[in-house]
Amino acid sequence: MRTWQKPSFRSLLQETSIFVTCVELVNSRGVIAEREGTRMLKLARELSQNPQIHALCITSNAGGNAMLSGDTLGTDLISRGQEVVIHLSCKDWNRNGLQSQAWKLASEGFNNVLALSGDYPISGYQGQASAVFDIDSVGVLKMMSEMNAGLKISAGQKKKDRVLKQTSFFLGAVVNNHKQYEREVMPQYFKLKKKIENGASFIINQIGYDTRKQDELLKYMDWSGLHVSVLANVYVLSLTAARFFHANNIPGVTVTDDLLALIEKQAGSSDKGKTFSLEFAAKQCAIAKGLGFRGVYLGGHLKSSDYERILEIADQFGEDDWKDFSKEICFHQTDEFYFFEPDTSTQLSSTEINREYLHSKSLKALQVSKQNIPLSYKINRVVHDKAFEKGTLGFGLGKKTSQAIERTNKGVQKILHGLEQTFKMAAFGCQDCGDCSLPDIAFLCPESQCAKNQRNGPCGGTYQGKCEVGEKECIWSLAYDRLKAYGQEEQMLNGPAIFKDGSLKGTSAWINTFLERDHHGNGKKQMES
Ligand code: SF4
Incomplete structure (x- = not known):
């Protein structure tokens, strides 16, 4: 040959x-x-x-x-x-x-x-x-x-x-x-x-x-x-x-x-x-x-x-x-x-944005969509914005509390982590990864609810909105609907690529966020081998 x-x-x-x-x-x-x-x-x-x-x-x-x-x-x-x-x-x-x-x-x-x-x-x-x-x-x-x-x-x-x-x-x-x-x-x-x-x-x-x-x-x-x-x-x-x-x-x-x-x-x-x-x-x-x-x-x-x-x-x-x-x-x-x-002349795509889609983004339509959003999501948004968003009073308080907790003995830290985990397990199905992506995916946990733990957007495997593994809705489809009700869906994947840090497993995700050890604080961290 x-x-x-x-x-x-x-x-x-x-x-x-x-x-x-x-x-x-x-x-x-x-x-x-x-x-x-x-x-x-x-x-x-x-x-x-x-x-x-x-x-x-x-x-x-x-x-x-x-x-x-x-x-x-x-x-x-x-x-x-x-x-x-x-x-x-x-x-x-x-x-x-x-x-x-x-x-x-x-x-x-x-x-x-x-x-x-x-x-x-x-x-x-x-x-x-x-x-x-x-x-x-x-x-x-x-x-x-x-x-x-x-x-x-x-x-x-x-x-x-x-x-x-x-x-x-x-x-x-x-x-x-x-x-x-x-x-x-x-x-x-x-x-x-x-x-x-x-x-x-x-x-x-x-x-x-x-x-x-x-x-x-x-x-x-x-x-x-x-x-x-x-x-x-x-x-x-x-x-x-x-x-x-x-x-x-x-x-x-x-x-x-x-x-x-x-x-x-x-x-x-x-x-x-x-x-x-x-x-x-x-x-x-x-x-x-x-x-x-x-x-x-x-x-x-x-x-x-x-x-x-x-x-x-x-x-x-x-x-x-x-x-x-x-x-x-x-x-x-x-x-x-x-x-x-x-x-209509070619049966292909025009460049005019879908009118129904645009209408679904109007203020009036968003108010209606908000009614279908789970109450737990609405509460989580408020708590996150007041306590976990950098620059807020709550974040400053959380940082000081976390520093104080870190100075206590291991036994106290273990009890507090246990309490955090019990709440998050019940509320989100948290798997204690320590590098929390809940705020990135409209408070849906990728560890427990996404078969592929996708943190940078959906894989290509959905069929009619459902996950390629099992019968449940894809978390990213759900997140899209939740965020759209607040007019924020277009920004859902903005920001640097997210890498979960395996070294944080089994540690307090709240403390890691407040002390900026996780990907939220470390977004620009360079990958190293
Ligand atoms: S379809 Fe959605 S939930 Fe299922 S593995 Fe892919 S990204 Fe995860």
Whole structure:
């Protein structure tokens, strides 16, 4: 096989106007010599020979199952001059594991990293694996951005801190705006901004089959001044995949009844719907180009020749054909929320903000929404504003009291901490992490109520407002509604990336806040290894 160095993914996106094509490779289970591993290696090598495929993207324990580590396949591809985008997710590693993995990737020549929170683990050896989620996608982006700038590490008590060699990661993140409710869509947009602020230089959107939502993403980013490259996710729908997605087996991915019915009908054809699926994907590629995406991220269990065929079909379309295709590929959920009004002539997104949404933010509407907010939340807000907000009389008093408590003996401190914990356990389900995020999430505890302990906004896994794990509402959807009643939802993710400090576990969160030891007082603290 020929080997040649393909242009870097970063330079293609940042220095050219080339429409970039990436293909997702889902790693196999078992060693690479297994049949599946060999098949994947063969596919990857074939794809790397295709000059039309600019980058291969390797997943990390996709779907929450153990898979062969992505760098095994990736190293082979890099040695062949292929550009690789490696997924790095937070479900299986804590921040030290992620940092160590990042150094390994940098040492092996991987520059392009897609930072994800990751799907919740669903399987494991001798039982389901425990999820880690020590940090989240925003945390990984922040940490790796600092590695790019030259990470400062502590070199022991008497020695000066050391600055490590700069890495040169090109960092990306995912956004999922294919959601039904406003309380899901808007926090996704806010988190997107936070990801970009913390270092994401390219964005890949989640799988979705609604062109208006695709268009809205680009228009929202333009409207918000978020100017980074966005790649459209094009997942090729076989009947098996369509049924799998329709049954909500992949968190955050929706195939509607109408779309499933279409795929099922096509599956009755002589080639079991294959020609249709490839053409459908080619139409999505054409739409992505027409809308202004910087490229596509192709996925699906396909052969190398299938990817070639998709690109070949896409090339044969006329320049404006995508406008007709966009009217065909518009599978949205019932009463799905859009930030912008529709453009009635194109059936795409306009740039006029949703009138109903604007109305829901009027003073009169907010007064009505406030009536549905739990009384406990209203009380917590008042207490927090009077006693825990820096600069208030209450905060000053709390600081002095905390200093006094710290001077008492351990027994007294233990009793007071026990009392605090008893109250907070009953009121919030507090898990005694000592680095409290209640004020960040409208007094909902991420330790006890968020399966992934997300402190910088929602993961992408909600379905109709519900958490991807279990049947309860996502805390970030609930927080959005609570904050919106006070006109504060747009600021919900403002501020620096939040990192929980593990050393505070089992200590008084109140004292830590008053003495500014937690993330509220330490927002600008640099991450150190
Ligand atoms: S509560 Fe929300 S952010 Fe947390 S895991 Fe569930 S869906 Fe994700």
